[in-house]
Amino acid sequence: MAFMPKKTFQRCLQQIGFFLILLTYIFCYNAPAIAGILKIETKTSVTIEGNSLKVGVTATNKGTVPAYNVQVHLILLGEKQSAPVKGQLNKDQSDTVAFERVLSGSKKGRYPLIVLVDFHDANQYPFSAVSCTTFYFKEDINPDLVCLGDDTSIEKNGILRFKIKNLGLSSRTIRTTLILPKELSTPRSQMDFQIDPRAEKMVTFDITNFSALSGASYPVFCCFEYDLGDTHYTAVARAIVNILKMENLFRRTRWLWIILAVILISILTIMVIRDRKKRM
Numbered sequence: 001m002a003f004m005p006k007k008t009f010q011r012c013l014q015q016i017g018f019f020l021i022l023l024t025y026i027f028c029y030n031a032p033a034i035a036g037i038l039k040i041e042t043k044t045s046v047t048i049e050g051n052s053l054k055v056g057v058t059a060t061n062k063g064t065v066p067a068y069n070v071q072v073h074l075i076l077l078g079e080k081q082s083a084p085v086k087g088q089l090n091k092d093q094s095d096t097v098a099f100e101r102v103l104s105g106s107k108k109g110r111y112p113l114i115v116l117v118d119f120h121d122a123n124q125y126p127f128s129a130v131s132c133t134t135f136y137f138k139e140d141i142n143p144d145l146v147c148l149g150d151d152t153s154i155e156k157n158g159i160l161r162f163k164i165k166n167l168g169l170s171s172r173t174i175r176t177t178l179i180l181p182k183e184l185s186t187p188r189s190q191m192d193f194q195i196d197p198r199a200e201k202m203v204t205f206d207i208t209n210f211s212a213l214s215g216a217s218y219p220v221f222c223c224f225e226y227d228l229g230d231t232h233y234t235a236v237a238r239a240i241v242n243i244l245k246m247e248n249l250f251r252r253t254r255w256l257w258i259i260l261a262v263i264l265i266s267i268l269t270i271m272v273i274r275d276r277k278k279r280m
Helices: 006-028 254-279
Strands: 040-049 052-061 067-076 079-082 086-089 094-102 108-120 126-137 145-150 152-154 157-166 172-179 190-195 200-209 217-228 231-243
Touching (some): 040 108, 040 126, 052 086, 052 108, 067 094, 079 094, 108 217, 126 231, 145 217, 152 157, 157 172, 190 200
Parallel strands (some): 108 231, 145 231, 152 231
Antiparallel strands (some): 040 052, 052 094, 067 079, 067 086, 067 108, 108 126, 145 157, 172 190, 172 217, 217 231
16 A cells, blocks of 8 residues: 655645644634724703804713814704814813804704714724704604614624604604714615604614724614694604624634634544554
8 A cells, every 4th residue: 555755744744734823823813902992972961042052062082092183063953063173182081162053943843953073093093973962942842753773783784773653643744864973874864754643664774884993883863853833843763883893704714614624633633643554
């Protein structure tokens, strides 16, 4: 019976050993390191004097590293106002900015108020955070809507779902607006629909991870608004979008490679046993 030459056998052992070392590196040493956590929280206060709306926004760094070039934006009734840039916000440090807006010509009722915060890490990589609350003008109104959002996890693409229930005894024509941070995008952020009395409906949005880093979590909001007579109504739903960690091809198919490694080890063991028997 022919047997493998010694040099060829040793070369085979070296190649199999190199392959096993490569697998160990891929599976054990390919995890990204996390240098720190960036997290900006906002607190919003609203006061109304006549037709004048005054908004105070306090941005606090709840992360573990400083945030740079922090800028607060207020989005109200389709218009955006921006505060001056804060050069640096250290851990647990806060900054408060003020906005003022005249509400002339607006109907009485409840409206959404959106806050967007831009900030950067030490490498000037951009991040953003959104929050949404409501305020009432002249008269507080119950919207007679129940709106709930489903949390979701995505890598590149996903679907956001919001459930709405009409508690009223008449149909409503609803305008819904999805509010996302800049790291996420959607092909259509606004849609109109009608909901029957005492009925419920599911509203869905396609979303895409535009620039979010893996492992991050983002609160997102959806506003549901309608007019009835001289009154404006608003309800807001909240959901969390978690960004999954993207694995490379080797890690995705790890079980295939593990099985292949086991087969190679088995072949190697058989070859060693046969070689020893032939040399005895």
